[in-house]
Amino acid sequence: MRDYVYQRPVVLGLLLCTATVALVLTGMLAGSTGLDDWHALGALLGLMPADADSGMLAQIVWQIRMPRSIGAWLAGALLGLAGALAQAVFRNPLADPYLLGSASGASLGVCLALVAMDGSLVAMPWLARLGLTGAAFVGAILAVAMTAALASGMAQTLRLLLAGVVVAVVLGAATSLVLQMYPHLLQSMQGFMLGSTAFVGWDSCALMLAALLPGLGLAMVLGRWLDGLALGEQTAASLGLPVQPMRWILIITLALATGAAVAHTGLIAFVGLAAPHITRRMVRWGSRHGVLLASLMGGLLLVAADLLARVVIAPRELPVGVLTALIGGAYLLWLMRRHKQGGGVS
Amino acid sequence: MKKWALLLGLCLACTWGWAGVTLTDDKGRKVTIAQAPKRIVSLLPSLTETVCALGRCKDLVGVDRYSNFPQGVRKLPQLGGGLDPQIEAIFALKPDLVLAASSSPGTERLAALGLTVLQLEPKDQADAVRVVRMLAQALYVADPELVIQQMDLEFAQAKALMPVGARGKKVYFEVGSAPYAAGAASFIGQTLSHLGLVNIVGPELGPFPKINPELVVRAQPDVVVVADSSFSTLAQRPGWGLVRALQDHKVCTFSQEEGDLLVRPGPRMGQGAQLLARCFARLYPKGQTP
Amino acid sequence: MKPLSPAALQVTGLHVALSGAKVLHDVHASIPRGRWVSIVGPNGAGKSTLLAAMAGLLPVQGRVELGGEDLQAMPAARRAQQLAWMGQGESVGDDLSALDLTLLGRLPHQSWFSGLDAADQALAEQALRDMHAWQWRERYVGTLSGGERQRVLLARALAVQAPVLLLDEPLANLDPPHQADWLDLMRSLVTAGTTVVSVLHEISMALQADELLVMQQGRVVHQGACTDALSHRALESVFDDRIQVRTVDGQLVALPRSTRR
Numbered sequence: 001m002r003d004y005v006y007q008r009p010v011v012l013g014l015l016l017c018t019a020t021v022a023l024v025l026t027g028m029l030a031g032s033t034g035l036d037d038w039h040a041l042g043a044l045l046g047l048m049p050a051d052a053d054s055g056m057l058a059q060i061v062w063q064i065r066m067p068r069s070i071g072a073w074l075a076g077a078l079l080g081l082a083g084a085l086a087q088a089v090f091r092n093p094l095a096d097p098y099l100l101g102s103a104s105g106a107s108l109g110v111c112l113a114l115v116a117m118d119g120s121l122v123a124m125p126w127l128a129r130l131g132l133t134g135a136a137f138v139g140a141i142l143a144v145a146m147t148a149a150l151a152s153g154m155a156q157t158l159r160l161l162l163a164g165v166v167v168a169v170v171l172g173a174a175t176s177l178v179l180q181m182y183p184h185l186l187q188s189m190q191g192f193m194l195g196s197t198a199f200v201g202w203d204s205c206a207l208m209l210a211a212l213l214p215g216l217g218l219a220m221v222l223g224r225w226l227d228g229l230a231l232g233e234q235t236a237a238s239l240g241l242p243v244q245p246m247r248w249i250l251i252i253t254l255a256l257a258t259g260a261a262v263a264h265t266g267l268i269a270f271v272g273l274a275a276p277h278i279t280r281r282m283v284r285w286g287s288r289h290g291v292l293l294a295s296l297m298g299g300l301l302l303v304a305a306d307l308l309a310r311v312v313i314a315p316r317e318l319p320v321g322v323l324t325a326l327i328g329g330a331y332l333l334w335l336m337r338r339h340k341q342g343g344g345v346s
Numbered sequence: 347m348k349k350w351a352l353l354l355g356l357c358l359a360c361t362w363g364w365a366g367v368t369l370t371d372d373k374g375r376k377v378t379i380a381q382a383p384k385r386i387v388s389l390l391p392s393l394t395e396t397v398c399a400l401g402r403c404k405d406l407v408g409v410d411r412y413s414n415f416p417q418g419v420r421k422l423p424q425l426g427g428g429l430d431p432q433i434e435a436i437f438a439l440k441p442d443l444v445l446a447a448s449s450s451p452g453t454e455r456l457a458a459l460g461l462t463v464l465q466l467e468p469k470d471q472a473d474a475v476r477v478v479r480m481l482a483q484a485l486y487v488a489d490p491e492l493v494i495q496q497m498d499l500e501f502a503q504a505k506a507l508m509p510v511g512a513r514g515k516k517v518y519f520e521v522g523s524a525p526y527a528a529g530a531a532s533f534i535g536q537t538l539s540h541l542g543l544v545n546i547v548g549p550e551l552g553p554f555p556k557i558n559p560e561l562v563v564r565a566q567p568d569v570v571v572v573a574d575s576s577f578s579t580l581a582q583r584p585g586w587g588l589v590r591a592l593q594d595h596k597v598c599t600f601s602q603e604e605g606d607l608l609v610r611p612g613p614r615m616g617q618g619a620q621l622l623a624r625c626f627a628r629l630y631p632k633g634q635t636p
Numbered sequence: 637m638k639p640l641s642p643a644a645l646q647v648t649g650l651h652v653a654l655s656g657a658k659v660l661h662d663v664h665a666s667i668p669r670g671r672w673v674s675i676v677g678p679n680g681a682g683k684s685t686l687l688a689a690m691a692g693l694l695p696v697q698g699r700v701e702l703g704g705e706d707l708q709a710m711p712a713a714r715r716a717q718q719l720a721w722m723g724q725g726e727s728v729g730d731d732l733s734a735l736d737l738t739l740l741g742r743l744p745h746q747s748w749f750s751g752l753d754a755a756d757q758a759l760a761e762q763a764l765r766d767m768h769a770w771q772w773r774e775r776y777v778g779t780l781s782g783g784e785r786q787r788v789l790l791a792r793a794l795a796v797q798a799p800v801l802l803l804d805e806p807l808a809n810l811d812p813p814h815q816a817d818w819l820d821l822m823r824s825l826v827t828a829g830t831t832v833v834s835v836l837h838e839i840s841m842a843l844q845a846d847e848l849l850v851m852q853q854g855r856v857v858h859q860g861a862c863t864d865a866l867s868h869r870a871l872e873s874v875f876d877d878r879i880q881v882r883t884v885d886g887q888l889v890a891l892p893r894s895t896r897r
Contacts, residue, residue: 198559199559238692240717
């Protein structure tokens with residue numbers, strides 16, 4: 001019974017990047033008429049005669065489709081990063097960036113911000129967008145702080161997870177309560193809860209990128225230490241790792257990453273859970289690359305889901321969260337079956 | 347007095363069948379209403395308005411939290427929403443008729459508790475008229491035709507208000523910020539087509555599809571109709587700066603209350619149509635080239 | 637320059653409480669350099685707790701010294717290089733390959749930004765070979781059997797190349813041939829100058845060490861050479877005379893003593 005020797009991380013990384021670029025380019029061709037907009041490509045490349053129509057098309061591609069695909073990638077990358085960090089910190093393959101209540105906190109933050117701004121969720125001016133992002137961040141961090149307080153510190157994993165569930169439920173209930181008092185926000189929040197990439201513009205992309213880069217940088221610097229955590233807290237401490245401060249830093253990073261993604265695309269399930277898992281089954285897991293690859297995988301997952309959401313029943317759209325679950329879940333199942341046959345990890 | 351009441355009751359019974367009125371509601375259930383209900387609970391705003399339009403407002407003992415017209419109705423006990431009715435509170439009021447939407451949960455429970463439940467959900471203009479007639483039967487109202495004629499009149503007035511220059515114009519009607527559009531197949535879509543307008547979202551997409559925002563940019567509607575709470579951010583949506591209707595300020599906004607008029611297929615739907623017509627009259631004033 | 641203290645590890649006046657309950661009471665012990673000390677005692681004696689305290693993993697009252705220096709005051713990085721600890725019964729690291737897990741033992745010697753170099757790889761390889769686990773280097777630890785995984789975990793501890801090795805139940809899940817291998821390995825390490833402290837519940841194996849540290853109910857009852865008869869007596873008495881220590885073919889063994897005579 002031999003195990004697979006998996007692909008090398010570099011190979012997987014290149015594959016992911018190539019696939020991402022391919023999908024983003026395809027995204028340029030996917031719009032309200034489905035996937036047959038070669039005119040769009042032509043318009044962009046200047047091959048078409050310059051008329052109002054092709055000018056409009058070029059603008060649509062540049063102003064709507066490109067930021068949407070790239071924004072989907074960025075959100076997916078943030079969620080993949082958060083998922084990989086959550087799984088490392090909690091040594092639990094079922095850990096999810098929403099586990100500590102960060103998503104519920106972000107939701108409540110967004111909800112309260114909407115009440116304060118009394119407006120709709122989508123496409124706010126730059127400053128207002130920052131305000132919403134800020135509200136999501138603050139909500140995510142406060143939720144994590146609540147969880148930590150409830151679990152009296154970050155020491156025991158099980159207590160922390162339980163506290164996270166409690167906080168998630170309580171904050172979710174608080175959000176529902178607020179919506180009862182302000183029912184006209186219900187529709188905005190519902191769209192938020194289902195997750196949507198429909199109105200991601202260049203400013204959202206910029207904000208998400210600003211959150212992704214430091215997050216990734218930190219994860220890569222702390223890479224080997226993440227692996228040390230996999231041995232258990234006492235062993236990690238015996239290897240000289242500053243376990244408590246590390247957990248704080250990692251948990252805050254994951255809360256920020258989740259908050260950033262959630263602020264712009266709402267709650268998109270499954271990406272944070274599936275991306276690290278899929279990566280783990282394809283490559284020998286060594287954390288300096290592991291987190292980066294999980295992030296790339298998350299980005300790819302969401303770009304693909306966004307593309308399908310736009311194309312399948314064009315000009316209508318499917319909720320992107322449904323598609324991430326379908327794509328991610330299906331691929332994960334396939335990988336697990338392949339593993340079973342190869343006698344690999346159960 | 348009692349004798350007269352008995353005689354009247356007998357007459358009504360003779361007129362309308364042996365055991366009172368039997369109706370088949372929108373869920374296919376056969377509901378028998380033995381006599382004119384004196385204590386009515388309504389869990390759908392359009393049904394509340396219909397009851398009042400038929401002159402039975404005084405018989406209402408409780409409504410849902412979204413019923414807000416006419417004004418007097420707001421003072422009645424609120425019994426939750428259409429989707430979360432408070433069973434106990436409803437039961438405690440001892441209604442002899444409960445009106446609810448077809449999609450309302452809890453109706454089985456109410457029926458099991460022995461209450462008479464009539465489920466109606468008007469979805470378009472024809473439905474609205476049918477519901478007026480059915481409720482008239484259920485409430486033992488002699489002549490609903492007056493109400494229907496009023497509705498028709500209001501519609502005709504709306505049509506008359508529509509400026510010539512607005513005929514055939516393309517409209518995008520947004521009902522939700524995801525964005526959800528009101529398609530040609532929806533009640534709102536019907537109102538728009540009655541006013542001679544063209545919906546950029548065709549009937550094949552369903553009544554309230556969640557559309558790709560790109561569709562609006564490509565279709566370049568002449569007029570955008572949107573809730574005033576969404577209006578402020580419309581131009582900032584990626585790519586929507588290209589929408590000419592926004593550049594030319596050809597936008598109709600509606601407030602919360604005006605929205606009620608537009609989305610409820612009830613007795614005031616003609617007034618909703620008038621609202622739209624007046625907006626279009628402002629956007630396309632007579633004497634100006636469209 | 638300070639003279640090298642004769643004791644690798646010195647524990648003075650140690651009191652440890654876990655979850656409110658006092659586990660260790662006023663423990664004094666001295667682990668000589670380059671010797672192998674076995675901590676023995678009945679269940680609940682506090683053996684694992686003492687080992688963890690010696691590794692600096694628990695908050696303690698009292699003093700623990702590593703090579704004459706206060707352990708609490710020592711920077712974690714240096715402590716990690718001087719002292720390798722292996723815990724008991726850990727089912728972690730399943731998602732790593734055996735080689736990657738062993739390489740984690742090199743963490744104390746890695747700086748922030750540097751990766752692993754050839755020397756690290758060589759040491760990890762040596763550790764795996766010593767534990768006869770090199771053939772599984774690419775396999776996920778989660779797919780190995782209990783004994784195989786234990787050997788990988790031991791290799792991880794060896795890879796640290798620390799002068800002091802603290803092992804808690806190192807023989808768990810190992811079958812007799814591998815137990816014998818481990819014994820040989822310990823002997824050679826000690827001969828080369830490593831200090832080993834082990835907690836073993838297999839008394840016969842514990843008796844193969846240089847010294848015994850006998851504990852009972854959170855206190856050290858006796859510390860002395862394994863060949864010393866006093867140590868044997870202390871050992872027998874903490875186990876309520878349910879064992880007897882004998883010499884068979886020149887090797888010490890502990891045999892169970894039946895109460896039915």
